[in-house]
Amino acid sequence: MPDTPAFQDLYPDEWSYCYGCGRLNDKGLHVRSFWDGEETVAVLRPRAEHMALPGIVYGGYIASAIDCHSTGTAAGAAQRAAGKGLDQGPLPRFLTASLKVDYLKPTPLGVDLELRSRVVEVKGRKVVVATELYAAGEVRVRGEAVLVQVPDDFKPQV
Amino acid sequence: MPDTPAFQDLYPDEWSYCYGCGRLNDKGLHVRSFWDGEETVAVLRPRAEHMALPGIVYGGYIASAIDCHSTGTAAGAAQRAAGKGLDQGPLPRFLTASLKVDYLKPTPLGVDLELRSRVVEVKGRKVVVATELYAAGEVRVRGEAVLVQVPDDFKPQV
Numbered sequence: 001m002p003d004t005p006a007f008q009d010l011y012p013d014e015w016s017y018c019y020g021c022g023r024l025n026d027k028g029l030h031v032r033s034f035w036d037g038e039e040t041v042a043v044l045r046p047r048a049e050h051m052a053l054p055g056i057v058y059g060g061y062i063a064s065a066i067d068c069h070s071t072g073t074a075a076g077a078a079q080r081a082a083g084k085g086l087d088q089g090p091l092p093r094f095l096t097a098s099l100k101v102d103y104l105k106p107t108p109l110g111v112d113l114e115l116r117s118r119v120v121e122v123k124g125r126k127v128v129v130a131t132e133l134y135a136a137g138e139v140r141v142r143g144e145a146v147l148v149q150v151p152d153d154f155k156p157q158v
Numbered sequence: 159m160p161d162t163p164a165f166q167d168l169y170p171d172e173w174s175y176c177y178g179c180g181r182l183n184d185k186g187l188h189v190r191s192f193w194d195g196e197e198t199v200a201v202l203r204p205r206a207e208h209m210a211l212p213g214i215v216y217g218g219y220i221a222s223a224i225d226c227h228s229t230g231t232a233a234g235a236a237q238r239a240a241g242k243g244l245d246q247g248p249l250p251r252f253l254t255a256s257l258k259v260d261y262l263k264p265t266p267l268g269v270d271l272e273l274r275s276r277v278v279e280v281k282g283r284k285v286v287v288a289t290e291l292y293a294a295g296e297v298r299v300r301g302e303a304v305l306v307q308v309p310d311d312f313k314p315q316v
Contacts, residue, residue, distance in 0.1 A: 060222025
């Protein structure tokens, strides 16, 4: 992965406890997402227990990875759309309004999963992100997520 | 919950390691689903670490719960469609072909989540399941899943 902060490293502390991607959630999955040109990328290795049937990655783990990579991508896209670099202040935080996942073929356990996303739309506080998940050289899963920026007056219940 | 086996208790052992619902996965979420008339129901309590923002349940956990409750519901529906009771042999095992989740409003952490599903369609080896997730008396999330029965010649890689 690039030697730069991930989008998720740039969330304010109080919004960094997400099970999927929060750097301050010590039991979580720690999804970390980066720009790669116009796409974003995240690489993940599921743990042995993240199986559906033996040898196959659990679909809920995949949905989780797509979810958090999409919210991260939305944050990066919103920052870029505002004309700001990743070094210019904390990233905005998005939540998922809807998530669609198509499992095209089984995803093998025991190898890295690469998620690649493109920003389909940035419109006001809404971002749409399309993702492909690769494992062992093949597209296994496609996802599309609609993300909405957390309201400015939202108070995390820490 | 009813004093009867859950659908997931009736999967063959080698297909009972799913992170979301496998009774033999000791690190998993242990989703357990039951008939309630024509609907199916599962009740779950997320752990403290299963947060998105503080106080709100992680969307990936919710997607996982809907995923496994839907595969369980598909298994129950297929058994019922075949004219068999839950006591007549192991349940067939389904995998998710697609999953759509709409997060209508935040789901509060620290209370039970109740998933209620109805079987939209049983057609050959395909089942479609629609789910509503309730927390603190309100529908928070809607899901729809398309499930496909695992091929008879599928060999789990135990």
